[in-house]
């Protein structure tokens with residue numbers, strides 16, 4: 001097969017591992033920087049060009065689109081879909097997962113366990129919003145933040161009010177969540193490929209940090225997950241429409257709650273913590289599904 005990886009940098013661990021695995025499985029693979037792809041959107045003849053060359057004959061595309069370039073990256077991916085190329089994760093599913101509010105709404109609709117979450121726009125509604133979320137401590141999140149940036153813990157109600165006021169004053173869209181204190185600054189990353197959790201790790205924030213993101217200095221170790229955690233992760237990925245997803249769970253007093261579903265989960269942390277060859281499992285998933293130019297949406301919607 002001819003596989004394209006959409007990635008800004010071929011030297012990144014995840015990109016390198018996917019290239020290696022694709023080659024090992026006998027495929028041709030090329031990394032394209034999505035910001036250098038340009039498109040001709042002529043009726044019935046969609047095409048993609050890259051550095052003066054027309055991209056043709058591709059069987060599958062692996063999107064590794066960073067959060068800061070979601071808009072352009074998903075447009076390029078949609079163009080591949082319109083050309084009938086199989087996307088490992090579809091553009092629509094990636095857009096869903098990048099919006100934290102949309103994600104929790106989709107998951108809530110299907111009964112997935114979530115931290116109690118509120119959303120408001122007017123400062124006049126903060127008081128009642130905090131009442132409805134309940135508790136004393138709150139986590140406030142920018143809707144499009146990533147890597148722990150834009151996630152704030154307000155340890156009491158007064159602090160929550162001022163943080164929310166400040167964010168709303170800047171016209172930011174935010175979520176307010178109950179603080180799952182019992183998680184103890186740790187979360188569980190379940191790596192889902194093709195409807196199965198293929199690897200799981202526990203990430204622990206550094207001393208005094210409630211955010212477990214590895215980018216914020218957290219550390220990772222292999223963990224055994226419960227059947228309930230496993231099925232929650234698989235269902236969450238499925239609801240978002242992602243073949244490959246990093247589903248982050250918190251262990252709360254009322255069972256596993258999904259914090260977020262990542263559509264371009266990094267391979268470095270999970271492969272090093274678990275010793276699993278996740279890259280090969282991703283290539284196998286493509287081999288299984290790409291044969292039929294199997295896109296659900298073909299760039300629609």
Ligand code: ADP
Nearest residue numbers: 115139145146147148149177178179180211212
């Ligand atoms: P990001 O997209 O920036 O990673 P997350 O929603 O994953 O944002 O939050 C970052 C980290 O903050 C999580 O990995 C988790 O450790 C912690 N966290 C987030 N929400 C909660 C919550 N409701 N209760 C307790 N800890 C939380």
Ligand code: MG
Nearest residue numbers: 147148248260
């Ligand atoms: Mg996160």
